[in-house]
Amino acid sequence: xxxxxxxxxxxxxxxxxxxxxxxxxxxxxxxxxxxxxxxxxxxxxxxxxxxxxxxxxxxxxxxxxxxxxxxxxxxxxxxxxxxxxxxxxxxxxxxxxxxxxxxxxxxxxxxxxxxxxxxxxxxxxxxxxxxxxxxxxxxxxxxxxxxxxxxxxxxxxxxxxxxxxxxxxxxxxxxxxxxxxxxxxxxxxxxxxxxxxxxxxxxxxxxxxxxxxxxxxx
Amino acid sequence: xxxxxxxxxxxxxxxxxxxxxxxxxxxxxxxxxxxxxxxxxxxxxxxxxxxxxxxxxxxxxxxxxxxxxxxxxxxxxxxxxxxxxxxxxxxxxxxxxxxxxxxxxxxxxxxxxxxxxxxxxxxxxxxxxxxxxxxxxxxxxxxxxxxxxxxxxxxxxxxxxxxxxxxxxxxxxxxxxxxxxxxxxxxxxxxxxxxxxxxxxxxxxxxxxxxxxxxxxx
Amino acid sequence: xxxxxxxxxxxxxxxxxxxxxxxxxxxxxxxxxxxxxxxxxxxxxxxxxxxxxxxxxxxxxxxxxxxxxxxxxxxxxxxxxxxxxxxxxxxxxxxxxxxxxxxxxxxxxxxxxxxxxxxxxxxxxxxxxxxxxxxxxxxxxxxxxxxxxxxxxxxxxxxxxxxxxxxxxxxxxxxxxxxxxxxxxxxxxxxxxxxxxxxxxxxxxxxxxxxxxxxxxx
Amino acid sequence: xxxxxxxxxxxxxxxxxxxxxxxxxxxxxxxxxxxxxxxxxxxxxxxxxxxxxxxxxxxxxxxxxxxxxxxxxxxxxxxxxxxxxxxxxxxxxxxxxxxxxxxxxxxxxxxxxxxxxxxxxxxxxxxxxxxxxxxxxxxxxxxxxxxxxxxxxxxxxxxxxxxxxxxxxxxxxxxxxxxxxxxxxxxxxxxxxxxxxxxxxxxxxxxxxxxxxxxxxx
DNA sequence: GATGAATGAGAATTCATTCAT
DNA sequence: AATGAATGAATTCTCATTCAT
Numbered sequence: 001x002x003x004x005x006x007x008x009x010x011x012x013x014x015x016x017x018x019x020x021x022x023x024x025x026x027x028x029x030x031x032x033x034x035x036x037x038x039x040x041x042x043x044x045x046x047x048x049x050x051x052x053x054x055x056x057x058x059x060x061x062x063x064x065x066x067x068x069x070x071x072x073x074x075x076x077x078x079x080x081x082x083x084x085x086x087x088x089x090x091x092x093x094x095x096x097x098x099x100x101x102x103x104x105x106x107x108x109x110x111x112x113x114x115x116x117x118x119x120x121x122x123x124x125x126x127x128x129x130x131x132x133x134x135x136x137x138x139x140x141x142x143x144x145x146x147x148x149x150x151x152x153x154x155x156x157x158x159x160x161x162x163x164x165x166x167x168x169x170x171x172x173x174x175x176x177x178x179x180x181x182x183x184x185x186x187x188x189x190x191x192x193x194x195x196x197x198x199x200x201x202x203x204x205x206x207x208x209x210x211x212x213x214x215x216x217x218x
Numbered sequence: 219x220x221x222x223x224x225x226x227x228x229x230x231x232x233x234x235x236x237x238x239x240x241x242x243x244x245x246x247x248x249x250x251x252x253x254x255x256x257x258x259x260x261x262x263x264x265x266x267x268x269x270x271x272x273x274x275x276x277x278x279x280x281x282x283x284x285x286x287x288x289x290x291x292x293x294x295x296x297x298x299x300x301x302x303x304x305x306x307x308x309x310x311x312x313x314x315x316x317x318x319x320x321x322x323x324x325x326x327x328x329x330x331x332x333x334x335x336x337x338x339x340x341x342x343x344x345x346x347x348x349x350x351x352x353x354x355x356x357x358x359x360x361x362x363x364x365x366x367x368x369x370x371x372x373x374x375x376x377x378x379x380x381x382x383x384x385x386x387x388x389x390x391x392x393x394x395x396x397x398x399x400x401x402x403x404x405x406x407x408x409x410x411x412x413x414x415x416x417x418x419x420x421x422x423x424x425x426x427x428x429x430x431x432x433x434x435x436x
Numbered sequence: 437x438x439x440x441x442x443x444x445x446x447x448x449x450x451x452x453x454x455x456x457x458x459x460x461x462x463x464x465x466x467x468x469x470x471x472x473x474x475x476x477x478x479x480x481x482x483x484x485x486x487x488x489x490x491x492x493x494x495x496x497x498x499x500x501x502x503x504x505x506x507x508x509x510x511x512x513x514x515x516x517x518x519x520x521x522x523x524x525x526x527x528x529x530x531x532x533x534x535x536x537x538x539x540x541x542x543x544x545x546x547x548x549x550x551x552x553x554x555x556x557x558x559x560x561x562x563x564x565x566x567x568x569x570x571x572x573x574x575x576x577x578x579x580x581x582x583x584x585x586x587x588x589x590x591x592x593x594x595x596x597x598x599x600x601x602x603x604x605x606x607x608x609x610x611x612x613x614x615x616x617x618x619x620x621x622x623x624x625x626x627x628x629x630x631x632x633x634x635x636x637x638x639x640x641x642x643x644x645x646x647x648x649x650x651x652x653x654x
Numbered sequence: 655x656x657x658x659x660x661x662x663x664x665x666x667x668x669x670x671x672x673x674x675x676x677x678x679x680x681x682x683x684x685x686x687x688x689x690x691x692x693x694x695x696x697x698x699x700x701x702x703x704x705x706x707x708x709x710x711x712x713x714x715x716x717x718x719x720x721x722x723x724x725x726x727x728x729x730x731x732x733x734x735x736x737x738x739x740x741x742x743x744x745x746x747x748x749x750x751x752x753x754x755x756x757x758x759x760x761x762x763x764x765x766x767x768x769x770x771x772x773x774x775x776x777x778x779x780x781x782x783x784x785x786x787x788x789x790x791x792x793x794x795x796x797x798x799x800x801x802x803x804x805x806x807x808x809x810x811x812x813x814x815x816x817x818x819x820x821x822x823x824x825x826x827x828x829x830x831x832x833x834x835x836x837x838x839x840x841x842x843x844x845x846x847x848x849x850x851x852x853x854x855x856x857x858x859x860x861x862x863x864x865x866x867x868x869x870x871x872x
Numbered sequence: 873g874a875t876g877a878a879t880g881a882g883a884a885t886t887c888a889t890t891c892a893t
Numbered sequence: 894a895a896t897g898a899a900t901g902a903a904t905t906c907t908c909a910t911t912c913a914t
Contacts (some may be wrong), residue, residue: 031249034297043877089369156424162392163385171386206374214432216370263896467685481875552770588871592860598828606820642810650868651804699900
């Protein structure tokens with residue numbers, strides 16, 4: 001948890017600090033991220049970080065939570081309120097999630113790292129929390145879909161959630177590969193929507209198609 | 219690439235070295251893995267590592283390639299030769315892949331780390347090569363499936379491969395979560411097949427069912 | 437020396453500050469004591485300490501002097517006025533000193549630290565002054581004892597004082613060891629007289645016996 | 655415990671390292687002692703210290719043990735073998751102990767610090783071991799004295815040991831005060847016997863006299 | 873008078889790599 | 894071929910003190 005000192009900071013300074021920290025953790029995983037580089041980038045003293053947070057892990061935890069909340073809020077704010085079926089709901093959420101990732105590549109990369117972070121045992125709890133939040137979100141979607149009759153009632157809910165989660169996360173890599181886009185570069189370059197909505201829509205159509213009907217012929 | 223010195227090593231010594239190194243990289247990601255711990259485990263001098271390999275990265279590259287080849291060979295050797303359809307082929311490959319992971323948890327953990335390794339920029343190429351090999355393997359399966367008429371002809375081949383790849387890799391986590399199994403513990407404990415063939419089969423049936431027919435009702 | 441700011445403080449606030457500071461220096465030696473922990477305990481700003489005192493050393497000096505004066509006053513107030521002999525005088529002073537230590541473990545621990553404080557060169561002068569005060573006190577006792585004929589006239593007065601001083605200070609450790617008592621715990625727990633007057637008397641009888649007649653047989 | 659690396663060091667280099675470390679811990683207590691200053695003095699890399707020892711605490715432990723053993727050995731080697739009475743035994747041991755302290759002021763100061771070291775909780779065990787060794791040594795002397803009839807049979811053995819211990823340790827300060835001698839200066843200046851045997855003997859005669867017959871007249 | 877954010881030198885420790893033997 | 898001691902840059906974290914508000 002950030003200390004009061006951090007919360008009392010002038011908004012501009014706080015923003016510059018968060019941006020630099022975000023950048024560092026987007027470009028390097030937990031172990032490789034360096035407190036020294038962050039303070040150099042912001043132009044403050046090393047000790048200040050420890051006035052703001054309890055230490056590197058505390059800062060990391062804050063950033064991951066911040067990124068997750070921001071992304072979820074971004075998505076929720078854009079979901080159509082008229083209840084469509086499960087697949088279009090998932091499609092919408094994924095669409096806006098991807099758009100968020102493009103516009104905020106630092107958040108996206110941080111979350112990606114955090115998802116697979118094995119670089120330090122002390123981060124396990126952070127990763128677990130992040131996964132749990134995503135799973136809960138998807139489980140809600142799936143259960144509603146089953147209730148509404150969009151999904152087969154006999155599916156293994158946990159496995160379905162796992163599959164959806166993995167496919168959604170993997171979208172990042174797939175889009176990168178297909179459209180020659182690198183989130184790492186984007187972290188340096190700042191935002192920019194390098195993949196058009198049309199392209200993104202096409203990919204999602206394909207993905208949702210597979211999810212809906214499977215791969216088998218007929 | 220291993221230096222000649224390494225290849226000329228007495229097989230037993232070489233094996234002990236590989237085992238210890240495997241263990242280290244299974245338990246820690248690239249950055250966190252320690253050359254010192256490896257030499258301590260084997261009981262050789264630190265300098266020897268640099269007589270065998272160009273450095274930590276070179277050793278890592280060697281181990282990842284070794285693990286990948288070993289796993290692929292293990293799977294290929296067990297695939298039924300009479301041509302089944304795509305889904306049963308994928309099911310078989312995945313089944314034997316999982317069995318391999320259980321019996322060789324060090325290889326499995328190393329490969330898992332390598333798949334998501336972002337801890338050091340210098341490992342990017344190793345990870346990329348590993349992914350490329352897996353993709354090529356799956357792409358072969360998919361193309362054959364399309365040719366044979368098992369799969370719809372209009373699917374996006376790359377996306378299909380991506381999806382299969384992710385779901386296959388994620389199986390590790392899913393099985394761990396469902397059956398309370400930890401690969402990290404297994405690395406310490408040695409082999410042992412903690413999940414019965416029946417349980418594994420049930421999970422794969424479910425997964426293949428989804429892949430075949432999708433999630434939608436009717 | 438405390439600055440006027442400190443002396444003008446509302447008595448209650450001043451007391452709370454002194455208590456917290458006492459506690460800190462009782463639990464840690466000079467180097468290890470933390471200004472930050474003190475202000476946290478009192479709930480004031482860090483800068484205030486520097487409005488009250490010139491710095492950590494100045495505060496430490498004040499506390500040591502305060503503790504020494506308080507302890508001496510405590511003892512003097514309880515000494516029987518009818519002049520007994522030297523040994524019963526020393527016995528009385530030591531008895532009340534020990535009682536003071538039990539009832540004010542923070543003062544006691546601070547003084548103990550200060551007696552042996554080598555953790556920072558800048559505290560040397562404080563320790564020296566503390567010793568000098570104790571020595572002067574004991575020297576008065578000894579000289580009176582010689583004058584009165586309680587003590588041999590040919591003793592080395594300085595050495596006698598040194599011996600008395602050391603034995604008195606060491607009493608703390610001895611009582612702790614014998615009765616399983618920890619001043620550090622007492623600092624946390626608050627006062628309480630964990631060693632009964634009877635036990636204390638028995639120990640002092642023994643000590644005074646040795647001082648009086650020595651260790652030799654017959 | 656020193657690592658093999660340290661034990662395999664060329665004697666000269668090892669000696670230079672020990673000397674520098676001894677100096678550092680003689681001049682500063684555990685907390686205040688700086689690994690950095692030691693390596694600067696020896697002219698080696700910081701990392702080397704961690705090739706030799708597990709860390710600062712391990713090094714400290716080694717030095718304290720070394721100093722204690724060296725001092726005990728020094729004393730034991732000089733004790734007259736013909737069994738005198740308790741008091742002359744104690745006198746001899748103390749005499750040679752003091753001579754050792756003068757000739758090896760670094761050892762002496764280190765041991766003095768270690769005796770009263772409260773500067774870090776992690777050193778508690780080292781101090782406790784040091785005290786225990788001294789107490790055991792003195793207890794042996796006392797028990798033999800009682801058995802031989804040199805000491806009264808009704809003395810409190812533990813208290814007697816405590817008293818002897820304190821007085822012996824305190825001799826350092828007393829001699830310093832009486833003869834204007836500073837161990838800290840001596841650590842810088844190197845050895846030299848600043849106090850003649852005659853002076854030392856006179857002090858010890860006085861001390862032993864008090865121990866033997868007490869302070870009381872007649 | 874009080875505040876508390878900023879400072880920055882200093883601490884211990886790690887570890888891949890080198891190279892003389 | 895093997896050794897293993899030496900390196901030194903890099904890491905996180907601490908804390909008394911200052912000073913603008």
